Amino acid sequence: MGKFFAVTIVAIAILSAIPILRHTWWMAEDISTHGAPIDEQMSETMAEAGISFVVSQFVLALFIWKFSSPKPGDKIKNFPGGAKAMVWAAVLLVGTEVMALGLFGVKAWATVYFTPPAANALPIQVQAGQFAFYFRYPGPDGKFGPIHPDHISEATQEFFGLDRDHDPDSKDDIVTAEMAVPVNREIHLLMHTKDVGHSFFVPELRVQQDFVPGLDLSLHFTATKVGRYEIVCTQLCGLGHYNMKAYLSVLSQQDYDEWLKKEAALQ
């Protein structure tokens, strides 16, 4: 039975690795300017973790195969090198892996979080709420009017709680249920939630960031490929969590301008 167990372990290890090697299930195509180091980091980690997984399972299987049917006269033996070899192997192998992954990881993380958005980045505001995202564009004046939480009303479709009558900056603000961005233009996304915690996840853009009640957070990214993508919520926010999503259209500058004009007319 020991030998059968060993074979099973090897078979499981190989079968588990195949979909990874073939990328049957893999990350969506990257359409961001900052995603390359993240993808590289993912591939490197997958190689290191994958090799660790397969080799350890093989060694486990090998030893079970070899030592599970002892003959009566057999004596126990000790691994040459003993525990010291194991500790050194763990410290050196994993230690190096840790240092390498850690250092490269810092670089990848820094490209996302430690680089400020460019001064000319296009500001777009996103508000999360149970169970929808709404977006706001500043309009020709380039300024967002203030939000009045007590004015927020689903009933009157005043999702952001703007007071267009009294706040001049709000007058030309454009509120939409879909997000559109011009291709190859940096976006500065200003995030807040009106109720509980939510999250903004676009796999293709390599961004995921929680909305935190009481905090104004921001992200910046540049989309490089025209197309229609999905924004999904990844922070459990209530019974409609599974259905909290919005479309993100990456458009050519011309299409974007037209889209914005159309949305402005609807306000």
Added chain:
Amino acid sequence: MHDVAKHDAAAHHAPTSFIGKHVFSLDHKVIGKQYYALALVAALIGMSLSWLMRIHLGWTNAAIPGLHLLTKNGAPGDVMTPEFYLQLMTMHATIMVFFVLTTAPFAAFGNYFLPIQVGAEDMPFPHFNMMSFWVTFVGFLVLVSSFFVGTGPTLGGWTQYAPLSALGEVGGPGEGTGVVLWALSIAIFCVGQLLGSLNFITTTLDMRTKGMSLWRLPLSAWAWFVTSCMGLTAFAVLMPACILLILDHVAGTSFFASSNIVINDQMQPHSGGSTLLWQHLFWFFGHPEVYIAIVPGMGIVSHVLITNMRKPMLSHRVLVYSMGALAVLSYMVYGHHMFVSGMNPVSSLAFSFPTLVITIPSTIVVLIWLGSLYGAKLRINAASLFALGFISMFIAGGVSGFFLAQPSIDIMLHATYFVVGHFHLVMGVAAMFGIFAGTYFWFPKMYGRMMNETLGKAHFWLSFVGAYAIFMPFHYLGLAGNVRRYQAFSPDYMQRFIPLHKFITVAALCMGAAQLIFIYNLIHSRFWGKPATDNPWQATSLEWSTPTTPPPHNNFGDKLPEVFHDPYQYGVESSVGDYVMQASPEKVKTEHDEA
């Protein structure tokens, strides 16, 4: 250390009434069995809930006959509503994490065997011990009662992120009374674990018999000791957090809810709270909790493997130091649950490094296990199969930790099925395998009968293959962006995941069915199993030196044992075979020396 000469057997009277013997028992062995029974009931409930969830994920609009009996409004026409899915999910996780993974390997086996393995007649505070079980039991009842109260249990997940959990019914069904009952249940559970941890620590440090130095403790005893130290600090943080959460509901406070929250066009009456505060408090407990679930498994598996390899581990001390390192580091890594939470990105890097470093002691443990297998005379039985299966699962679930330790990759994997696959393998399945290994190994001592080996092996094979079939695909789904905690996969790009979810559901139902073999084996062997001898596995530690099987009320009869050897003297030549027991005064050649 306990002095044999001072031991007064008469001071430890066996109870005579049914209630004193089986219900409000002060005997650590009965309390251990009570914990085990509680964990078993909880595991069956938790598993049944996961079956319902899995069926719903594979076939979202399918009616599940009889589902309406479980809920007032959650299953019109026996079809699960989105909120009922989330409620089942929350209860599945809470029951499994607290009342199974914490209760069985630590409280159940630890209660039964720690005092015996150190050579004591009981724990130092038997009343605290009894209280710890009954308090835990009440906690369980409170949690389950939320199914029958108001709008049902909370839907906020076992992490209960604020402010969803702090706002009351306005946040969703179960977010009022359901959350209060959840937090109350967990606070009560914490009291039970604190009492238990105190007893474990004192037993280990103060109740050891003559000759039982700390280094002569078996690895299972070390694991329980390390775990109880973690429990003492981790549960002490979770309990006040739960109390604050309850206050937000019943006393009008705003610890976890910020200002300007608008739900249903209404401003909520909260201000000034911090939603990230809950996450910090929760995960400061939550990450050590992962190790509270798995470290006892490491100890049990080491103990079981050594007996079945007929040789000690490459190094007893290195394993103990590694478990200690895991315990200490487990407090420094909790922030990796919060990389995308809006926490300062510099903190993310600060939490990332210790998270990567914690893989070093984990790797050392695995390599010591693998290296020790070399040259073994390995016996294959249900207990050793589950112990070896534990190692395989621990490796499989462990390597995915490399990914989640890195904030940049976490952007892609956070809150996806990758995480669900990771923790189910490394702390769910692995810990369960530890429980199974312990059960097949210790059952003869606990009940005086052997378990059926054939059924045990069948149980193993189905569970081993089943666990991989369920949880390995979770990783693939996560990589492809499948978000967790969705009751249906509504985004367009997730449509292609549904066939794989159907496959996982079938695998889960099969693996679940395999657990019924175990339950049958447990009950059948309890009453009709082959009678066990005092030491059926030719093992060395003190639990196999008791004068009767199961052990008498005071464990060792009139005289506490004296210990003469390190715990694992296998592969030696003695009068009884290839081992010598800790309590045997026999001198042997080539004794393994750890001290």
